[in-house]
Amino acid sequence: MLDHVNGLSRHFTVDSLRQHLLQRSQRRADGCLVVRGYGTRRGVYQKVAGRAWAHIAAFAVFVGGYDPALEVDHTCGVQDCIEPTHLRQLSHAENCRTRAQAPTCRNGHPRELDESTGRLRRVCRACNREAQRRWRVRQAEDVARARAAAGRR
Structure with missing residues (x-):
C-alpha cells in the first residue's frame, strides 16, 4: 500500500509511519492535526518520512485506498494538516474547479x-x-x- 507514495522512505511500515506522523503533529483548536515537517516554514505543505508529502502519507496510512493518479486535497484549506477527516482524493480537474x-x-x-x-x-x-x-x-x-x-x- 505504501509503494505508491512517492518519496517515502522504504523502511516505514504502515504502523511505524502512522506512529511517526502522530509524534510529529499536534492538534489545533479548530480540529486540524498539523504536522511539523523537515522545513522551518509553517502553514505550507510539509515533507516527512523521507521526501514524501505529509498529507499524502497521512491519507495512505489513516484513510487507505490511496490512488497515485488522483490528488489529495484538504477540505479545511490548511496545507500542513494531516487530519484524516479533512483529506479527500479527487482528480486534478475537480481540484481546480473547487479551488477558491x-x-x-x-x-x-x-x-x-x-x-x-x-x-x-x-x-x-x-x-x-x-x-x-x-x-x-x-x-x-x-x-x-x-x-x-x-x-x-
Whole structure:
C-alpha cells in the first residue's frame, strides 16, 4: 500500500509511519492535526518520512485506498494538516474547479464572472486593457526599428 507514495522512505511500515506522523503533529483548536515537517516554514505543505508529502502519507496510512493518479486535497484549506477527516482524493480537474478564487486580481481590480464557465475571469478588464496597450506600444517600436533599419521613415 505504501509503494505508491512517492518519496517515502522504504523502511516505514504502515504502523511505524502512522506512529511517526502522530509524534510529529499536534492538534489545533479548530480540529486540524498539523504536522511539523523537515522545513522551518509553517502553514505550507510539509515533507516527512523521507521526501514524501505529509498529507499524502497521512491519507495512505489513516484513510487507505490511496490512488497515485488522483490528488489529495484538504477540505479545511490548511496545507500542513494531516487530519484524516479533512483529506479527500479527487482528480486534478475537480481540484481546480473547487479551488477558491480571489475576488480581485493581483493589482486589486474586481474580477468579473465569465458566463461560459461560471467562474471568475483570470484577468480583469483593466489589467487586460493595460496589457494590450503595452503590447501595441511594443509593436509600434518594433515597426519603427524595422523601418529605420530599412532606411525608410
